Amino acid sequence: MALTSHPENEVIFIATPAMGMLSPAVEFARRLVDHNPGRLSATFLLIPVPHWPTIHSYTQSLLATSSHNLRFFLLPTTNPPSPDHFHSYVAHISSFIDQHKRNVKNAISNDSKRRVVVGLFVDLFCSSITDVADELGIPSYLFFASPAGFLSFALDLPILDWQLASESLTELSIRGFANSVPRRVLHRVVMERGDGHSWYLQHARKYAQMKGIVVNTLQELEAFALGSLSRGATPTTYSVGTILNLNGSAQWHPDRAQHESVIRWLDDQPTSSVVFLCFGSLGSLRGPQVREIAIGLERAGFRFLWSLREPPKANLGPPTEFSSFDEVLPIGFLERTARMGLVCGWVAQATILAHQAIAGFVSHCGWNSILESLWWGVPIATWPIYAEQHMNAFEMVKELGLSVEIRLDYWDGIDLVPAEEVERGINRLMEGDDMLRAKVKGMREKCRMALMENGTSYQSMSALVEELIANN
Structure with a gap:
């Protein structure tokens, strides 16, 4: 099935079929195309998961909302690998997504003569899809729905990995954290060094090769972590948060x-x-x-x-x-x-x-x-x-x-x-503590200010749009 298309500069999205990653990626796609109306359009490729009822209900609701500037396209159904073959969710879902490379390539290629694709956005577990972008000559971007602090850990994982192998190490110095991070709070899948650890290393290496990384955070919240990402050979980072679907699942709640x-x-x-x-x-x-x-x-x-x-x-x-x-x-x-x-x-x-x-x-x-x-x-x-x-x-x-x-x-x-x-x-x-409650209320106002015209996240989104247009 060919994608319907328009002559605008187009961005393609694909996200992990899980609410915590799919929902913010969809909301980011909406914000991106609405930031400067008429300059960008987007197609969001949805991975079908009829075996997961909640996600299936959500993806079906998205298909009904396709518009001129944001279209949703359901990829062909692929049988997921058996969970019994994996020890972790990370390995299971990453392998499942990897099976969709051919479907993604076909979906983009079928209409490539009618569109100018200026970027492919993937998320945390979809990094293997960038192989398709490389084949088609499309710049790849990471939409990171986790904080900048964790992004710093993920990017540096190939370097930190030898330290993680030592069980005698009780704390770790991670560039996105001002304090030493206790071993007991590090990502368990990574620490167990099984199939999830192998996939995380693969994803981390892919992240470093992206043209840009979009993080769902704001300067006022994670100033230290974002500052740390400007050091070293990290792809250009855009902090555009907060990206939220404020209606949550209320519009399509299964009950x-x-x-x-x-x-x-x-x-x-x-x-x-x-x-x-x-x-x-x-x-x-x-x-x-x-x-x-x-x-x-x-x-x-x-x-x-x-x-x-x-x-x-x-x-x-x-x-x-x-x-x-x-x-x-x-x-x-x-x-x-x-x-x-x-x-x-x-x-x-x-x-x-x-x-x-x-x-x-x-x-x-x-x-x-x-x-x-x-x-x-x-x-x-x-x-x-x-x-x-x-x-x-x-x-x-x-x-x-x-x-x-x-x-x-x-x-x-x-x-x-x-x-x-x-x-x-x-x-x-x-x-x-009343001071804590006041601090949280203050951050509430900063979250709103960042998205207003000339706010830090607004400016970061503007810079991203300009880069995408320049990719044409």
Whole structure:
């Protein structure tokens, strides 16, 4: 199937089919083509994943929004490799994406005579697709939906790798961090040195070969990390954040009735009275930890909204929804807390954080979640689970002073945060330091100012547009 096209300078996008990477990449594509209307158009190539219902629902909703300047195109379906062949999500998803090279090349080539393609944007796990860009003579760019601090680690991984192999090294000097970074918060997949480690090294080498790297951050938030990226042979870096879909999944939520009932419940709560617990689109916790959280919540006594999901039933699969919360929560918990809290399944997180009833956020510290909380001025208590979240949590607490700590180094199935620690962390979040709350509110204003005309992120986006046009 050929892509419909227009004679404008065109950029092509492809992103990992996971909410934390696909959603910000789509929003960035919208911002890019809308920055100077008429100068650029974009085609977003979507990887079909009918076996992942939530992502499938989202991609189908995107296809219905294609317009003149931003078109969505569904690549042919390819059977994913068996998860049983991999030890990590990184290796599984990277291999799956790599299978789409031919489809991507065909999609671009079929219409190449009618378009001037001035750039191909890939994300964290799509770096192998740059081989297609090289074949077609198209400049490659990385859209990095994680922070600049973690980008500095990823870029330097081939150099740092020999140090990581030494288990005696307890702290690491990473150029994007002012403080030494403890080994215990480094990316676990990289540290385990299995198939995920091999893929990360491959991605890191590809990142260094890009013409440019776009980071979803802002100068006012990560000045030190961004400054560090200007040293050495790093591709030109553009900080264009915050890039957020502020409607979250509210527009296409798979359970609209649940979403609306959650909003109605929040509407009935006093302003700034509710602590929100959510561990991301891929986040879930095992039964023993869930019970400790429940006990800690009940003891803390604050109003709460808890997005609780069941761990994957299949290897490397996404979380699922509980058929009944009673099977995992302490006996009588729902009845005892009925007047003060609500336990629900997956929610439209950005919409929840925007609600006036929310006062604090217990978060897994995915970068999108951090940016959403800062955008709405909601303080975070850190509870990282997987991927680079531990490094994000370390940066937010130790480098930036914008969060309180429940844990920085939690690994589900290995650690157990007791109820007393949960209670203490929630108390600190909800009743803690006024200076922290003021600092978060100040960052909220900086996030908005950066996107205004002549703001730092606005100027960075303008520079990127000019470079893309010059590629013609």
